[in-house]
Amino acid sequence: MSTAAAAPLYRLFHSPGACSLAPHIVLELLAETHGVSYEPVRVVIADGANRKPEYLAINPRGRVPALAFRDAGGTEQILTESTAILLFLAGRHPEAGLAPTDPVAAIRIVEFLSWLATTMHQTGVRTVFRPERFTTGTDKAAHEGIAEQGRITVRTGYAELEASLAGRRYALGETFSLVDAMLVVHYRWGNRCGIDMRHDYPRFAALVDRLRAIPAVARVIAREGIQVD
Ligand SMILES: N[C@@H](CCC(=O)N[C@@H](CS)C(=O)NCC(=O)O)C(=O)O
Incomplete structure (x- = not known):
């Protein structure tokens, strides 16, 4: 029997203190209040990790945040831009009340x-x-x-x-x-x-x-x- 844990719903690529802190906070709130699973992946800008080929393969702009998720068809997508990521998370989890309908x-x-x-x-x-x-x-x-x-x-x-x-x-x-x-x-x-x-x-x-x-x-x-x- 496999003991492999289910893949998290999201992976957030972030650097300490960068604008990625905002989606990191929102994901942690969603995890706590609605059991949303995510993995924070550190890409430390001060160490140049955002310019390494591994990260440029995720976001060719070399910026954080980036969010990896699976769409309805199961295909992995990468979303960048903090505003887009925040609005996406709020819209995908309306039960959390972060996306007003008014x-x-x-x-x-x-x-x-x-x-x-x-x-x-x-x-x-x-x-x-x-x-x-x-x-x-x-x-x-x-x-x-x-x-x-x-x-x-x-x-x-x-x-x-x-x-x-x-x-x-x-x-x-x-x-x-x-x-x-x-x-x-x-x-x-x-x-x-x-x-x-x-x-x-x-x-x-x-x-x-x-x-x-x-x-x-x-x-x-x-x-x-x-x-x-
Ligand atoms: N408009 C983008 C800006 C992203 C951005 O500039 N992120 C900074 C950290 S706050 C970054 O990755 N800087 C690395 C660099 O410029 O080399 C957003 O809001 O996500």
């Missing part, structure tokens, strides 16, 4: 996640962490100005977010949504951009404290081995 509530989530992934991540945080990606290799003198503009972009966004959190328990109101999972990532990145997030954005810090008090969120942070503050 069209306005649903599109507000897409709106927020799109802003985080584009303005805040790519034109904000990324220009601070990786200014060399926004100019030619020889133009080192430009790095400081690019990073400084990135800090202005993220500060403008965090100020907007801080104001919107007045009187709210979670990013979009009284209930946890996909956006909250991604905000843990952005709060942590803010600290790593040299911003004192707890001091400058106290409502954002309080939200992240509430999120970290959720056991599934705490478990993922511990598993990734990261500091949020």
Whole structure:
């Protein structure tokens, strides 16, 4: 008799503290509340694992997250882009209540996640962490100005977010949504951009404290081995 364990429903390729932390949190919540099985697969960017042929075979862009799953016909598919992965997981597991059916509530989530992934991540945080990606290799003198503009972009966004959190328990109101999972990532990145997030954005810090008090969120942070503050 075979003792092989059933393959998990999902494999999430992630790197500690990267934007893949958000789907990692959502998968852990789904595992806890609805028995969804998944395997987190570490692809540590700091070690260059995202540029190795094994990973490029999964995501030729060399980015995390990537999600492996089987479609209705049993064929394995790879999905990339954090926004797409989050919305896919919520839609595939509607019983978890992460995908509102009301069209306005649903599109507000897409709106927020799109802003985080584009303005805040790519034109904000990324220009601070990786200014060399926004100019030619020889133009080192430009790095400081690019990073400084990135800090202005993220500060403008965090100020907007801080104001919107007045009187709210979670990013979009009284209930946890996909956006909250991604905000843990952005709060942590803010600290790593040299911003004192707890001091400058106290409502954002309080939200992240509430999120970290959720056991599934705490478990993922511990598993990734990261500091949020
Ligand atoms: N738009 C993509 C961005 C993915 C992305 O840039 N991921 C980063 C980590 S947060 C990465 O893999 N970086 C590795 C690299 O740029 O070499 C998403 O939201 O999934």
